[in-house]
Amino acid sequence: MKLLKYALFRLLQAIPVLIGISIITFLLANLGPGDPVSLMLQGQEHDEELVRAIEQRYGLDKPLHERYVTYMAGLLQGDFGQSIYYQRPVSDLMMDRIGPTLLLVLSAYAFALVTAIPLGVVAANRRNEPTDHLSRIVALVGVSTPSFWIGIVLILIFAVKLGWLPSSGLVYPWRPPDAYRGIDGHLELFQQTIRHLLLPMIALGTLQMATIMRVERTQMIESLQGEYVKLARAYGVPERTILRKHAFQVAQLPIITIVGLNLSTALGGAVLTETVFNINGMGLLFVNAIQRNDYQLVMGVTIVLGTLFVIGVIITDISYAYVDPRVTYGESE
Amino acid sequence: MSSEPLLRVENLKTQFFTETGTVRAVDGISFEVYEGEIVGLVGESGAGKSVASMSLLRLVESPGEIVDGEITYKGETIFGLEEGPDGDLRERDDVLSNEEIRTRIRGNEIAVIFQDPMESLNPVFTVGGQLREFIELNRGLSEDEARLEAVDMLREVGIPDPEKRYDEYPHQFSGGMRQRVLIAMALACEPSLIIADEPTTALDVTVEGQIIDLVDELQQKYGTSFIWVTHDLGVVAEICDRVNVMYLGEIVEQAPVDELFYDTKHPYTDALLDSIPRPDRTVEDLEPIEGVMPEAINPPSGCRFHPRCPDAREVCRRVHPENRRVAFAGDEPHRAACVKHDAFDVGYDESVPIDPEPELMADAGSASADGGEDRE
Numbered sequence: 001m002k003l004l005k006y007a008l009f010r011l012l013q014a015i016p017v018l019i020g021i022s023i024i025t026f027l028l029a030n031l032g033p034g035d036p037v038s039l040m041l042q043g044q045e046h047d048e049e050l051v052r053a054i055e056q057r058y059g060l061d062k063p064l065h066e067r068y069v070t071y072m073a074g075l076l077q078g079d080f081g082q083s084i085y086y087q088r089p090v091s092d093l094m095m096d097r098i099g100p101t102l103l104l105v106l107s108a109y110a111f112a113l114v115t116a117i118p119l120g121v122v123a124a125n126r127r128n129e130p131t132d133h134l135s136r137i138v139a140l141v142g143v144s145t146p147s148f149w150i151g152i153v154l155i156l157i158f159a160v161k162l163g164w165l166p167s168s169g170l171v172y173p174w175r176p177p178d179a180y181r182g183i184d185g186h187l188e189l190f191q192q193t194i195r196h197l198l199l200p201m202i203a204l205g206t207l208q209m210a211t212i213m214r215v216e217r218t219q220m221i222e223s224l225q226g227e228y229v230k231l232a233r234a235y236g237v238p239e240r241t242i243l244r245k246h247a248f249q250v251a252q253l254p255i256i257t258i259v260g261l262n263l264s265t266a267l268g269g270a271v272l273t274e275t276v277f278n279i280n281g282m283g284l285l286f287v288n289a290i291q292r293n294d295y296q297l298v299m300g301v302t303i304v305l306g307t308l309f310v311i312g313v314i315i316t317d318i319s320y321a322y323v324d325p326r327v328t329y330g331e332s333e
Numbered sequence: 334m335s336s337e338p339l340l341r342v343e344n345l346k347t348q349f350f351t352e353t354g355t356v357r358a359v360d361g362i363s364f365e366v367y368e369g370e371i372v373g374l375v376g377e378s379g380a381g382k383s384v385a386s387m388s389l390l391r392l393v394e395s396p397g398e399i400v401d402g403e404i405t406y407k408g409e410t411i412f413g414l415e416e417g418p419d420g421d422l423r424e425r426d427d428v429l430s431n432e433e434i435r436t437r438i439r440g441n442e443i444a445v446i447f448q449d450p451m452e453s454l455n456p457v458f459t460v461g462g463q464l465r466e467f468i469e470l471n472r473g474l475s476e477d478e479a480r481l482e483a484v485d486m487l488r489e490v491g492i493p494d495p496e497k498r499y500d501e502y503p504h505q506f507s508g509g510m511r512q513r514v515l516i517a518m519a520l521a522c523e524p525s526l527i528i529a530d531e532p533t534t535a536l537d538v539t540v541e542g543q544i545i546d547l548v549d550e551l552q553q554k555y556g557t558s559f560i561w562v563t564h565d566l567g568v569v570a571e572i573c574d575r576v577n578v579m580y581l582g583e584i585v586e587q588a589p590v591d592e593l594f595y596d597t598k599h600p601y602t603d604a605l606l607d608s609i610p611r612p613d614r615t616v617e618d619l620e621p622i623e624g625v626m627p628e629a630i631n632p633p634s635g636c637r638f639h640p641r642c643p644d645a646r647e648v649c650r651r652v653h654p655e656n657r658r659v660a661f662a663g664d665e666p667h668r669a670a671c672v673k674h675d676a677f678d679v680g681y682d683e684s685v686p687i688d689p690e691p692e693l694m695a696d697a698g699s700a701s702a703d704g705g706e707d708r709e
């Protein structure tokens with residue numbers, strides 16, 4: 001019950017943040033360089049009248065604050081406006097594109113957690129032994145290499161040279177198999193999804209893996225030196241149990257926070273990864289929108305990505321409160 | 334006093350091999366613990382008390398190692414060396430294996446209570462769950478039986494409403510209550526010996542008094558022996574039957590508690606006594622011990638206390654006194670490691686007095702004569 005109250009409280013707290021995001025996005029999109037109308041009319045004969053007609057149609061002739069209010073009123077009803085380039089509602093476009101991005105980001109996290117946690121634990125348990133050194137190298141490389149570069153290298157090796165995996169596109173597991181040519185049945189659909197996902201997932205997940213692994217290692221080392229570990233040893237608890245239960249549970253708490261905070265880098269990385277692997281997600285949509293000065297679309301994508309980040313942070317906060325008995329949900333007992 | 338001790342420690346040496354040199358944290362101590370008694374292990378921080386007590390469970394953390402001596406408990410060998418055919422020292426065959434130590438000694442024969450009740454309990458598990466786990470493990474009970482036992486034990490140590498508190502987390506307990514939980518843990522495993530390592534140091538005086546009363550009461554009820562590790566002779570006076578005073582890895586005085594207080598034989602014990610509040614003295618009379626304990630890496634020559642000893646004479650720099658019987662208390666020996674007693678006969682009376690060494694006094698910056706016991 002207390003947890004539910006806390007969750008509600010955190011959600012309410014997010015409202016001003018989201019309003020802030022919308023204002024900043026709106027200002028940047030509308031005050032930035034590039035004029036959408038002239039872009040739209042590129043190469044066409046046009047006169048003042050036509051320009052004014054278009055401005056009127058998109059509401060560009062009104063003062064800024066009025067436009068903001070209109071925009072926000074639309075947002076509350078799920079209306080993100082009309083994409084100038086695609087001539088389709090922005091919300092429709094994003095609905096198509098958000099699935100692949102979520103799939104990519106979530107699988108990158110899954111990859112990062114599944115590899116980083118065991119590696120971090122082993123590194124902490126065998127400090128200064130070969131596995132620890134290896135983990136340090138992996139972490140250093142992982143933190144300092146940009147995801148798009150990793151993506152390109154992966155493509156060169158596994159797609160171009162070895163030809164094992166596809167280099168671009170995604171296969172969406174939520175579509176029916178017959179939506180794809182040459183895919184037969186759900187099993188193959190799933191296999192193809194994995195095959196397509198593997199390289200972008202690694203490209204995007206490596207940075208997360210490296211960060212999480214270092215935190216995991218540090219936390220485990222600290223936890224293993226805790227008095228409660230000494231106590232467990234003194235009571236004859238097997239070393240295995242200490243590692244997997246006593247020390248491990250305490251060490252996982254900061255990982256939750258890291259996962260939440262890194263969501264911003266993960267979403268940013270997704271934009272680049274989607275470009276490299278030609279995945280039709282929010283990232284690619286975003287890049288195209290910027291290139292075409294499609295300011296309605298830019299705003300929509302920015303606000304949705306920002307909201308995703310805020311939601312991610314709230315989810316991690318709530319799970320932290322759920323996992324750590326010491327969190328008192330911001331009120332005194 | 335019964336003839337066979339529960340625990341016998343002989344010439345125990347535990348050393349830490351660090352980059353700056355070998356820290357002789359415990360340097361040849363011998364003592365016994367008999368059934369049903371509380372034995373004090375007293376000294377300043379860094380004297381090697383905690384390392385000594387952890388050595389008894391073979392729980393010395395790397396880079397520390399027990400290098401010499403013998404520890405026997407109920408006729409079983411916790412540690413022991415013999416000369417191998419090639420002349421090197423090696424572990425004897427009758428020494429318990431790591432697995433045997435873990436399953437047969439730790440917890441169910443020798444349990445511990447640590448200093449810091451805040452840190453000793455795992456923050457993410459319920460108090461009851463932790464208690465139950467140790468009981469299950471050390472008494473071979475089923476989960477349900479262990480749970481009942483845990484609740485009973487919580488009640489026994491004076492925790493109100495134990496059924497409810499069983500499911501609470503450590504942060505919901507006060508310091509004193511947590512220490513009670515640790516005591517419950519130790520007793521619930523039904524050991525014959527409990528090592529209490531500064532169990533009241535982190536508590537305030539009122540709570541400390543309550544905990545000591547509780548231990549006193551439970552000790553009589555269960556007949557468990559205790560090794561009470563502390564820096565506080567005041568606590569020792571309240572609770573211990575016999576006392577070992579440690580200085581820089583050595584036991585410098587060993588006596589029944591009354592003899593230690595009323596017929597003190599070692600100047601270091603004197604100094605310790607002068608530094609604690611007593612009902613017969615005012616606060617102004619308190620004298621802190623002068624100087625700081627030197628490093629156990631490179632202990633002073635001769636008597637290790639000589640740089641700080643008010644009675645030091647020239648001979649103390651040369652002769653290293655072992656802990657020797659200097660008097661009798663009833664039929665029990667009163668031992669002290671100080672050459673001023675006749676039992677030594679190395680010419681103390683003729684030797685010239687020396688002043689305490691000022692450089693050691695001033696050197697408070699490197700006060701970490703830490704034999705590893707406070708290491709993280």
Ligand code: SF4
Binds near residue numbers: 600644654
């Ligand atoms: S041997 Fe000498 S220096 Fe050591 S305690 Fe006795 S009198 Fe003091």
